[in-house]
Amino acid sequence: MMNYFPDEVLEHVFDFITCHKDRNSVSLVCKSWHRIERYSRRRVFIGNCYSISPERLIARFPGVKSLTLKGKPHFADFNLVPYDWGGFVYPWIKVLAETGIGLEELRLKRMVVSDESLELISKTFVNFQSLVLVSCDGFSADGLAAIAANCRFLRELDLQENEVDDHRGHWLSCFPESCTSLVSLNFACLKGEVNLGALERLVSRSPNLKSLRLNRSVPLDTLQKLLMRAPQLVDLGIGSYVHDPSSEASNKLKHAIQRCKSIMSLSGFLEVAPRCMSAIYPICGNLTTLNLSYAPGIHGNKLTKLIQHCRKLQRLWILDCIGDKGLGVVASTCKELQELRVFPSDPFGAGNDAVTEEGLVLVSAGCPKLNSLLYFCQQMTNAALITVAKNCPNFIRFRLCILDPVRPDPVTNQPLDEGFGAIVQSCKRLKRLSLSGLLTDQVFLYIGMYAEQLEMLSIAFAADSDKGMLYVLNGCKKLRKLEIRDCPFGNAALLEDVGKYETMRSLWMSSCEVTLGGCKTVAEMMPSLNVEIINESDQTEFNLDDGQKVDKMYLYRTLVGHRKDAPESVWIL
Amino acid sequence: MAFEKDFNLDATELRLGLPGTSEESEKQASTTLRISNKRAMTDMNEDSSVAADKKCDQETAPPTKAQVVGWPPIRSYRKNSLQTKKTEAETCGMYVKVSMDGAPYLRKIDLKMYKGYPELLKALEDMFKFKVGKYSEREGYNGSEFVPTYEDKDGDLMLVGDVPWGMFINSCKRLRIMKGSEARGLRCVV
Numbered sequence: 001m002m003n004y005f006p007d008e009v010l011e012h013v014f015d016f017i018t019c020h021k022d023r024n025s026v027s028l029v030c031k032s033w034h035r036i037e038r039y040s041r042r043r044v045f046i047g048n049c050y051s052i053s054p055e056r057l058i059a060r061f062p063g064v065k066s067l068t069l070k071g072k073p074h075f076a077d078f079n080l081v082p083y084d085w086g087g088f089v090y091p092w093i094k095v096l097a098e099t100g101i102g103l104e105e106l107r108l109k110r111m112v113v114s115d116e117s118l119e120l121i122s123k124t125f126v127n128f129q130s131l132v133l134v135s136c137d138g139f140s141a142d143g144l145a146a147i148a149a150n151c152r153f154l155r156e157l158d159l160q161e162n163e164v165d166d167h168r169g170h171w172l173s174c175f176p177e178s179c180t181s182l183v184s185l186n187f188a189c190l191k192g193e194v195n196l197g198a199l200e201r202l203v204s205r206s207p208n209l210k211s212l213r214l215n216r217s218v219p220l221d222t223l224q225k226l227l228m229r230a231p232q233l234v235d236l237g238i239g240s241y242v243h244d245p246s247s248e249a250s251n252k253l254k255h256a257i258q259r260c261k262s263i264m265s266l267s268g269f270l271e272v273a274p275r276c277m278s279a280i281y282p283i284c285g286n287l288t289t290l291n292l293s294y295a296p297g298i299h300g301n302k303l304t305k306l307i308q309h310c311r312k313l314q315r316l317w318i319l320d321c322i323g324d325k326g327l328g329v330v331a332s333t334c335k336e337l338q339e340l341r342v343f344p345s346d347p348f349g350a351g352n353d354a355v356t357e358e359g360l361v362l363v364s365a366g367c368p369k370l371n372s373l374l375y376f377c378q379q380m381t382n383a384a385l386i387t388v389a390k391n392c393p394n395f396i397r398f399r400l401c402i403l404d405p406v407r408p409d410p411v412t413n414q415p416l417d418e419g420f421g422a423i424v425q426s427c428k429r430l431k432r433l434s435l436s437g438l439l440t441d442q443v444f445l446y447i448g449m450y451a452e453q454l455e456m457l458s459i460a461f462a463a464d465s466d467k468g469m470l471y472v473l474n475g476c477k478k479l480r481k482l483e484i485r486d487c488p489f490g491n492a493a494l495l496e497d498v499g500k501y502e503t504m505r506s507l508w509m510s511s512c513e514v515t516l517g518g519c520k521t522v523a524e525m526m527p528s529l530n531v532e533i534i535n536e537s538d539q540t541e542f543n544l545d546d547g548q549k550v551d552k553m554y555l556y557r558t559l560v561g562h563r564k565d566a567p568e569s570v571w572i573l
Numbered sequence: 574m575a576f577e578k579d580f581n582l583d584a585t586e587l588r589l590g591l592p593g594t595s596e597e598s599e600k601q602a603s604t605t606l607r608i609s610n611k612r613a614m615t616d617m618n619e620d621s622s623v624a625a626d627k628k629c630d631q632e633t634a635p636p637t638k639a640q641v642v643g644w645p646p647i648r649s650y651r652k653n654s655l656q657t658k659k660t661e662a663e664t665c666g667m668y669v670k671v672s673m674d675g676a677p678y679l680r681k682i683d684l685k686m687y688k689g690y691p692e693l694l695k696a697l698e699d700m701f702k703f704k705v706g707k708y709s710e711r712e713g714y715n716g717s718e719f720v721p722t723y724e725d726k727d728g729d730l731m732l733v734g735d736v737p738w739g740m741f742i743n744s745c746k747r748l749r750i751m752k753g754s755e756a757r758g759l760r761c762v763v
Contacts (some may be wrong), residue, residue: 078643135648161650189650245739273739293651296658347645347652403645434646460644485643511672 002321007032017178020045032290039063046070047505049111051529053560054095065091065104066130073508073554074458074483077135080510080552082536084567087111088138090120091565097124105130105156111362112136118143122150129181130156141166142190148174155208156184166192169217173198182206186213188237188268193217204229213237217269221249227256235289237268243276254279264288267317274302284309288336291317293343304329314338316428319345320354320376328360328423339372344403347376354403357384364391372397380437381409385419389426398423399434405461405486407440415439423523425455434458444468446476456481469493484507490491491518498525506556515544519553523573530562531555533572669723669745673701674752684742697721701750708734713734720751 011362014037017023027037043066046052057064071087089111096103103125113136115384121128133139141164147157148171172187172194182202187194194217203209203226211234214223218239227233237431243250263283272295287310298306299321307313307326313334320342322330330337340363342355357380364370364387371394380402400420408415416437424430424447431453435443441461447454448471455478462468469489472482473496482504490513501507516533523531534552562572667684680700687693694705706716713732714720721733725744733741733748 075643077647077648079649079717135650161648163650242739244737272631275737275739294654296655343750344645344647345655347647347655348640376647405641405644458646460646495649 007036010036014040014376018043041196042066043105044068048161048556048558049089049092050383050563051505051556051558051560052088054092056559058099058101060097062101064101066107067096067103067105067506067510068107068109069111070109073506074110074481075485075508076337077108077509079317080485082534082553082567082569084136085570086563086565086567088565089113090117093117093120093124101125102127102524103130104128106558107132107134108136109134110136112138113143114138115143115146119146122146125151127153129153130158132156132160133162134160134459135162137163139164141171141190142167145174147204148172148179149176152176152179154179155181158184158186159189159213160186162189164190166190168192169194172202174510175202177205180205181208183208184211184235185209186211186237188213188215188239188270189539190215191217196222200225206230207232209233211235212264213268214239214526217238220253224249224253224256227253227260231259232262233260234262235265236263238266238270239268240271241269241276242271242273246549250276250279254282258282261286265290267291267294269298270564273299274298274300277302277306280306281309281510285311289315291315293317293319295319296321296345308333310334312336317341317343319343322355322359324355324359324362327355328362328366331362334367336369337363337367338369340367340370341374342372344376347403350353357381360384361387361391364388368392369394371395374399374401376401376403378403379407379410380419381411382414382416382419382422383409383411385416386422389419389422393426394429395423395427396429397432398427398430399432400436401434401457401567402436405416405436406438415442417442421450424450429453432456435462436460440464441468441471444471448472451476453478455479459484459487461486463487466490466493470496473497479503484510484512486511488513490514494518495521498529500556501526502528502557504557506554508552508554509550510552512550514550514553515546516548516550517546519550519555520546520573522555528557529555530558530561532566533571533573534569535571536569667742670747671697671700671750673703673719673750674755676701682748684745689738690735690741694721694733695727697750703750710735718753721748722751723748 010033014023014026019027020043023037023041027034038060040063041061042063044057044061044064045170046057047070049071069089069092072081072085075081076085087110089108097120103121104127106121113133118139121131122145131147144166147154169192175198179202194215196218199218200222203212209230210232212226212230213235215239216239220240220243223238223241243253257279260283265284266280266283266287266289269292274297277298279524284306290310290313292303293421296319299319303322304326307329310331314336316330316334316337316339318341322342330340342359344354346354355377357377360375360377360380361384368391370392373395374397377400380400409419417440420435420439420443424433430451433447433451433454433456435458441464444463444467447457454476457472457476458478466489468487469484470493472479473493489509495513495518516530519531519533522529532554533550534554537551566572590660635655668681669684670679672679682696682700684693687696695731698704703719705719705721706714708714722730723733723741723745724747725731730749736744
């Protein structure tokens, strides 16, 4: 029936389909749908920048306006990947610029972004509106200055957790007086000072500003002035929050904060004097998102008092100094909670303040809508996990990190197989899972059997044999990303079904039992995969013995063969 | 001196730890953290003051268990940010001189060791064998001829206890326990 509609009608219908996975499905229906879809696609998501080339991107989607790219493998976040491994965005910008693409939005994660790239973006794409950089590196304040100075219609500059070389704070002053289009400005991760006067003027002339996240250098009196000029803010990241609660500065701040009736998201407190938190209470009742994970200065009853005001919270990111008791307060207050992340405040220390299984059980009992968890804790028990699984069957993301990586259930001294087994059996919609603690092959049997929707699995220091990995590869039909470290999985598991890897985005294995010979076999059998061996040891040559165990292997499907920009420490088989 | 080589001074050296263990092997066991990522090194040492403080931290911190590369799985950015905060919070003490009128010599205390005024005052009382009076905002310390004062960043002589603790430890340059008539003069200031 749909074939009798003119293209414009189909295009209009497709306009309502925004999710890239759905659009991918649409394009597979028939040739004409494929054609119409590709010309009308505006937003393209590329989960691995080496799976395709910019030329082929443009050939298929000539109308692309928004591009999302991800570079380094996830374990790069934990220093397991050499800094020069790759993920350079410049080649993409260069090709897009040369082909006259009207790029408006660029979202990058774990990529290397040079100042040159930023300058090229700012000078080429006249309608460029949105730059979002997450966990990227390679750029300095000079690159930001180019963006500020040249992107006349910039709406969004969102820098999240990037390592930026920014000793000079001049970039903020580079926004011209004519720039009034800002909707979102996040520079919380920058370490340098910024021109406070320029910041105030910028905020004053940005009536559409909804999201503002400041860095540590922005003092309290500036915050107060900014809030007075931008009472329409929806999302606020506070930089420095140090003041004398009895002073006039504090009263002015209270007044300014109370005017901001739309704030629903609060973060930052990068520097904080906990006695002053009461000024924030008036807006806590509206908060749906609260991120205090960078504010170790707020703890104890100051923290719990704050949370008790946040009855509408849906997302909470916190440090483990909240303690199990504090999580109990969360459980009894935040009935709408969907996402909880508890980060360690002292990753290598004795963990006196840390949370245990008790806190998690309390939250699971009090917050039935919980569907996303990242939980760093001292210990976990099977009984607790089984209870959590019963209380919260809606988990989509479940990431548990027990700080001692091979710790068993401290009560029974058993592995945590049964606990995680309960989670995967109960949570039928589970898409992402990270395991830790003492685990045998049994947990993987459960995962293979029950985790039907699982797309991403992270395993560390687990399993007894190849069987563990095989259960997962055979069972999890929707698996896209598998990352494994320090497990006894060898060639038998790796080579059992190499075709499977073509259905996945990537596989990472480090400190396992796979050998060079095994990896070579995969590469030979599957030309559609890039099999990379990462060797950071001091050896100048790779040991060419096939029986040699491989330290780190990263393989991923690709349509464009071997990449040309790998450093010396990376060998593509 | 030449003859020192012949003495097995190690055997008679006083040191902490069980006999038979040597410092070197303990050091090796506790630093298995392989920093093969050059970038991480430069990031962690980018601030020279942080580096200096870290060095002090390592000398005084208790031995931690062996660290595994990339564990726990926390983003480098977050880890570095925590590290900076920790180092700032634990910079090698905040030592200030404490003088007591009439005492022959001064003492030094680390303000970071105390969580608040009650603890500090108790420590001072123990150290100098005196008692402070009762504190009130209106009248200062009542009931004792000893009054705790401090010199702030501006060089002014201030009464201990008026400002929030955090503000106090950041502005206190030295402590002085005043006694007798001089102290009474200070108390009269409203």
